[in-house]
Amino acid sequence: MNPASASAQARLQVIHQHLSIQPCFHRHAIDNDKPTGPADLARERANASFKVEDMTEILFGGKENVVARSLAFQMIQRDPDLRMRQGHNYDMSRSEEREQTLRQVARLIQLRRMPGNNLLSRALTMAMSYYSEAFWMMFVHDVLFKQAFTYCATPEQQDKWMADIEDWRVMGCFAMTELGHSSNLPGLETTSTFDRSTDEFVIHSPTQTSTKWWIGMAGRTATHTVAMCRTLVDGKDYGPNWFYVPLRDRKTGHLLPGIVCGDVGQKASRQGLDTGYIQFTQVRIPRGNMLQRWASFTPQGVFKPSPNPVLAYSPLTTERFATLNSHKVTLAQSLTIAVRYGAVRRQGTRDEQIIDYQTHQANLMPGLAFIHLLSIVERDVCEKWDEVQEMAHTNVEQFLHELPDQHGIAASFKAALSWYVTEALESCRRSCGGHAYSAYNAFPGLIGDYNIVTIGGGDNVVLMQQSARYLISSLKKAMTGHQVHGSVDYMNAHMYFSSVTKTSFQDPRDLLNHEFFIDALTWACLKKATGLKKVLENAGTHFEEVWIENQTELIRLADINTWRYFLVVFHRVIEREKERKPEVYALFKRMGLLMGTFILKRYMDVFLEEGYFDGSHAKFIRELHLDQCKDLRKEAVALVDSWAIPDFALQAPIGKYDGDIYPAYFAAVNAAQQSFEPTDYWLKYAGPLLNAPRPTDKEPIAPHSHVDQPTSVTNRKKARVPMEKENDALWV
């Protein structure tokens, strides 16, 4: 040991002696600071019935995706342009968050421009969906903006524009919603008026309510937009079409003449995402900037309207399918935190793990089963939608034939599932008690971010009615002898189900078969749909009023139908995994049955009201569901581990992988405390208040002279409140 380090050693020794205190007597010894969490989680992990890696592979669709995802997280954590330099964004201002997001976007695009690994590039974007609003900036451009071109631009227009769009040499936004209208697209006010004299369209926001609103990237970022405008040609209104309109100078970033874009400011969440508004004042664009795949001009200059207005809305269907990823990402993070915390947090008379409470299990296990099923279902329905999207380019007739079912699935999956996910997130939050109120444990952000899903991208109530409309019309078709296909194919069996009045349930073993659940839900859908169809048919010219009078039940029909199809898809797909990983398959089956009882319980009043189940069935299903929750609780920690969300991305110390939660949580909180000194405003406002002269008495206040004096003053060198003059003692 050299002299320098010897002296350092000695100094440390002295400091240590200064700091060491005689522990006063207390039941909880210093040893108790040793955390119980790591052992708790290790035990939970050892007890799972399956290998986490096997589940991870299934969740992410194969080993190469898992590897790419893990590399992507590694890159995010390392790259100073991708990672959050403060470790999280909880203490940043809106403008700092905005800067960080744009920095991340720019870096992602740079990485994407490098030749090579597409898989990693895709994985990076997906990993960002767990981490940063940069994902949503990418989404606005790569999905919403771009799809307007994919669907609605002619091949020539695509040739002209697509290379720059794909390479982010323009930054695009998607201007549909307006301040005064959103769900009601035909009510949009922005106009595109064709000026034949100049061969231009004039884009105009005629009123304040016509301001394009909630437009991602419009506020401070985008250079271009596609804008949905009601098209006026030769004095005639042809309804909404898409127009490609520049917003900002690509070099200087300045707004172009006639364009006003602004920031919509503070939101419930996602402050890092630029959300803006746009007002057009007589902005002229060449005729060729109208996306003319469907509506178009003939060479003779005659305007040809779109064969079907829904064609312009196709990007919305993609957007709705994309919400399935939001459901998954948000809930997977929330459950990772809640389940681990539930296993680590000890409370109650026997200091038990709180995840052993029945209420805790009932709160968390359905959501846990749900996201695992959803990851299977999502892949299947999105693959189908990809196929159908292809048809838009190869076989428009077939595309239009498939579209209503796809639209119905997308709308109801977005709406019904997001209602449920909102509940599931709230359950996760409540399961973490007070610590979920801390921003440093991610919940405020996760729930705030998800908040928009139920009301944006098509309001849920509107979408569920679209789905109900599709269901009623499909049943009508089926009942007039036409085959219906896709998610409503069960309606072809309406005759059979109309004769069923109650469940065939006789033996508890019936509940080990998923067909039992699907039969019950099929019956419920047909029962509701048939009844509502009749009422609506009898409405005659009062159709709209009668619709409104039955709105809650129509939505309930759409809701049950969604969950039915969710289970149908799940069971169809999971059979493929049967051979590969038997334990994982078995676990999926258990989760499928748990979701089955959960859904029946959820709509039990429908079954009881109609007599399909009786009280004893209801009780049996309720109790079985609780047993299933208790059973899944054993797998819970391993199941959330399967989502493989690294701690740095989770950004919630109480959900840490190793279970040693309190020091990390304390450190996160303490890092936000810049100083322990009194604040200026304390000195300014509290100081005078505390030290103002008493109005009633200028001498020492009587009660304050009766200070309980310590009987002994020995041994008082330890940390102690300083004694002040009696009349102003601090602590008496």
Add this chain to the structure above:
Amino acid sequence: MNPASASAQARLQVIHQHLSIQPCFHRHAIDNDKPTGPADLARERANASFKVEDMTEILFGGKENVVARSLAFQMIQRDPDLRMRQGHNYDMSRSEEREQTLRQVARLIQLRRMPGNNLLSRALTMAMSYYSEAFWMMFVHDVLFKQAFTYCATPEQQDKWMADIEDWRVMGCFAMTELGHSSNLPGLETTSTFDRSTDEFVIHSPTQTSTKWWIGMAGRTATHTVAMCRTLVDGKDYGPNWFYVPLRDRKTGHLLPGIVCGDVGQKASRQGLDTGYIQFTQVRIPRGNMLQRWASFTPQGVFKPSPNPVLAYSPLTTERFATLNSHKVTLAQSLTIAVRYGAVRRQGTRDEQIIDYQTHQANLMPGLAFIHLLSIVERDVCEKWDEVQEMAHTNVEQFLHELPDQHGIAASFKAALSWYVTEALESCRRSCGGHAYSAYNAFPGLIGDYNIVTIGGGDNVVLMQQSARYLISSLKKAMTGHQVHGSVDYMNAHMYFSSVTKTSFQDPRDLLNHEFFIDALTWACLKKATGLKKVLENAGTHFEEVWIENQTELIRLADINTWRYFLVVFHRVIEREKERKPEVYALFKRMGLLMGTFILKRYMDVFLEEGYFDGSHAKFIRELHLDQCKDLRKEAVALVDSWAIPDFALQAPIGKYDGDIYPAYFAAVNAAQQSFEPTDYWLKYAGPLLNAPRPTDKEPIAPHSHVDQPTSVTNRKKARVPMEKENDALWV
């Protein structure tokens, strides 16, 4: 006209000509900018069946309170120290919000110190509960901190300390919860060890998890705290008691030796409220700083433990009753916004008021009825609690006799009603569509603030179990021949109800009587309670396990029991209003019946499962409920007006009193946009990305040379995208 103004006039004329644009043809004329909202609200107001002023008087308990409240709001709006100087806190940093809150608190105390109007002073505090976190700072000191002394300090201690506490010459906080323990109070780790040699207590935080956590005002503000510590005297652990401990120097604001207080930083909401943590390291206080009303020392120096540990928890009962005000304030604001927006917003195929949708009515009307009933119920139960609190000083035996029922009511009203209010707030939020996502429309704040109510101040799941325990033990008493009293007095009739198996419902007119609902709920409570009591009695030594296995049903019992008692109190009290204002009384009766069907619907599966109701009853009640909602919709705007929340306090332009919502909303958003120039970070990150040379081609890119040239270039002086060189055109 003088020459100067003539020239100004001329200038204006010229500017006007410059600005005036030839409107291009569009269906929506400029006239459409005229808002429809004001007329909509005026019509709604004209159609109400009652006078708003009459309702307001009842809600706030008499005309003098209404006048004081209105004066209080006037003072808040005027006084630059009370009002939010930016109009709201949506764009403030955490530290700016903190400063604002403390400024408001200081001003409120100054106003309170002025001799005179107590009524106005109280009204000011209550008005602040609609407006600012200052209310919660006051609450921590005036209620939590102070009540520890009221309940647990001896008269001598009160003489000594109370004057300064009441006058805010100390600022106190309430240190109970710890990082590692909250609901489990006997598990608290902080110790107070009696040192007989110095006649002092040593307050110590032995572990990191023992850090006092979530302590309002501790982080940056309070000078003192009451701390709950496990009391160790002569080597024996006497469980938790309260200790009065100074934290900061009252003059300098510096932390005292041995004390570390810090800020817990960013939360889901209420950033303006200082929330902190405290760590004690061997802090010595005189023996006399233990609050010794219950636990105490004899003159011989022998420690006498408290006769009943619940005595130390009484301030918590007050805290729970106080949440009723949170329910009311938060929901009243949310409904004011949602109902007015629902009446003003027009959407759908016929541009109808969205409040005419059945789903909208089903979402909003139960909450609207609920807060009106709650305002009646709250006053009654809080008056009763005030009476009982008096007994703590006059008749301790009687106090202890009443306490379990009061505790049961407070716990379950806090928990069950806050679960419901959370749902109701979410319904309000969703009813406002995307605009609820904007911070400028108050919902993110309102929901964020309320967020803590379900998990703080006693976790709901824990409180509901306490209530269930009380119910089971009360039933046990009643079944062994003892009279039970208070909220559970119905249990005395257990024999009668045990013979009832189904409803007596025969005629729809039965449902016009509130006793029908109370009977059904009484039956359900006794049915559930009897069953659960039996199961628990059979559990023997496995009581705790069996409790956990029945936890969800025990909580459901407590839930139904809460709603039953809520209706009971409401109907008892409202009869007093009968003579005074017949239209208001009639309206309250309608709202009472609406809540009745709402609650039966809510627990319908219990009734169906047990056969009390059959399917046809269920359907009837469901349909009746929707009719009641449709009926109440006619009164909705006037009902929210009755809460008389001024626009400046509502802080949500879409809920503005006059219905002219869009200009105000737009103005609020635009005020947050500091500049329309490109940001520095845009130039840094987006600029290079957009303008990077294309990797594949150094010459003009082929697709970009096919610019659709306008066929005519006349008349192109209007706002127009500047043309760039072809190879870098902005808009092609």
